[in-house]
Amino acid sequence: MSALLEISHLRVEVPTRHARLVALDDVSLSIRPGEIMGLIGESGAGKSMLGASVTGLLPSPARIAAGEIRLEGERIDNLPPAAMRHLRGARIGAIFQDPMTTLDPLFTIGEQLMETLRAHRPLSRAEARAEALRWLVEVGIPAPEPRLESYPHEFSGGMRQRIVIALALCAGPRLVIADEPTTALDVSVQAQIIALLRRLAREKGTAILLVTHDMGVIAEACDRVAVLYAGRLAEVGPVGALTQRPRHPYAAGLMASIPPVDRRLPQLPQIEGAMPRLAAIPAGCAFHPRCARALPHCTAERPPLMPGESQAACWEPIEHVHG
Ligand SMILES: Nc1ncnc2c1ncn2[C@@H]1O[C@H](COP(=O)(O)OP(=O)(O)OP(=O)(O)O)[C@@H](O)[C@H]1O
Numbered sequence: 001m002s003a004l005l006e007i008s009h010l011r012v013e014v015p016t017r018h019a020r021l022v023a024l025d026d027v028s029l030s031i032r033p034g035e036i037m038g039l040i041g042e043s044g045a046g047k048s049m050l051g052a053s054v055t056g057l058l059p060s061p062a063r064i065a066a067g068e069i070r071l072e073g074e075r076i077d078n079l080p081p082a083a084m085r086h087l088r089g090a091r092i093g094a095i096f097q098d099p100m101t102t103l104d105p106l107f108t109i110g111e112q113l114m115e116t117l118r119a120h121r122p123l124s125r126a127e128a129r130a131e132a133l134r135w136l137v138e139v140g141i142p143a144p145e146p147r148l149e150s151y152p153h154e155f156s157g158g159m160r161q162r163i164v165i166a167l168a169l170c171a172g173p174r175l176v177i178a179d180e181p182t183t184a185l186d187v188s189v190q191a192q193i194i195a196l197l198r199r200l201a202r203e204k205g206t207a208i209l210l211v212t213h214d215m216g217v218i219a220e221a222c223d224r225v226a227v228l229y230a231g232r233l234a235e236v237g238p239v240g241a242l243t244q245r246p247r248h249p250y251a252a253g254l255m256a257s258i259p260p261v262d263r264r265l266p267q268l269p270q271i272e273g274a275m276p277r278l279a280a281i282p283a284g285c286a287f288h289p290r291c292a293r294a295l296p297h298c299t300a301e302r303p304p305l306m307p308g309e310s311q312a313a314c315w316e317p318i319e320h321v322h323g
């Protein structure tokens, strides 16, 4: 059992008055200890839904309709809310784009950090305070001592996000789900946070699922990358292969839309059209209406993940000539 997180055949549905929309469809993904998995895809692809499925924070009425999620071998997709809450503090750290979803406006950040620390580790108040200070330094809060007594609203947005990151990491989780954790931060802070996540993965073997729009962050931080399209996995593989030799036409289009860092990637046209709404996902491959390579078969049958340097859900994956 080498996977720390194992998602198998996950299906998330959103019931509406007219239909049961499928927000995630047969998604399988695993992350090993110490591995940083990037998750990319355009807005509405299901990245946050995937993260929320793991943390047990799916927005109502979305629900897991099929599949399994395992953390260190143990099923966590069907835990009662209280057990899930405990897991979230102790073994899974969650970082979201908006820090105020995590912080309690009524308590000082020192109180919040110390409470989280003491809920999961047998620390005295003095020890918890010292540890809280250490974490504030770790996430780059200058002169943290007096800041322990401050309330969330007394910090800038960037500082608040660093505190959320400290809160998510301080209990020593085995898995971190970070949903656009650095989007609101300026570039130097972003680099610092990414470096912190990498160090955590390397030194503590923490597995990290990192949702981001930023291909620079992907290249800098991730070991592997997964590409979602209309709630389905389009491609997953090592970061180098996937960014330089994408096999799924959608992944290739995504890569072509960013400035080339490596000239081996041929110039591909940007993708025309838009991702389908959940209520209108076409038959066969969800990408076929936008795909220049689509064959008649692509309109009829959904492609499985094809093995290769990376795995691509495509009947006709792009071949790359090596050399
Ligand atoms: N609370 C909700 N109720 C119903 N549908 C939702 C809800 N939240 C998201 N969805 C739908 O689920 C799908 C996936 O949304 P999700 O938020 O996971 O996308 P995303 O990839 O995280 O996008 P973004 O890059 O904009 O954050 C979208 O079609 C979205 O409209």
Ligand SMILES: [Mg+2]
Pocket (backbone or CB within 6 Å): 047, 048, 049, 179
């Ligand atoms: Mg999102």
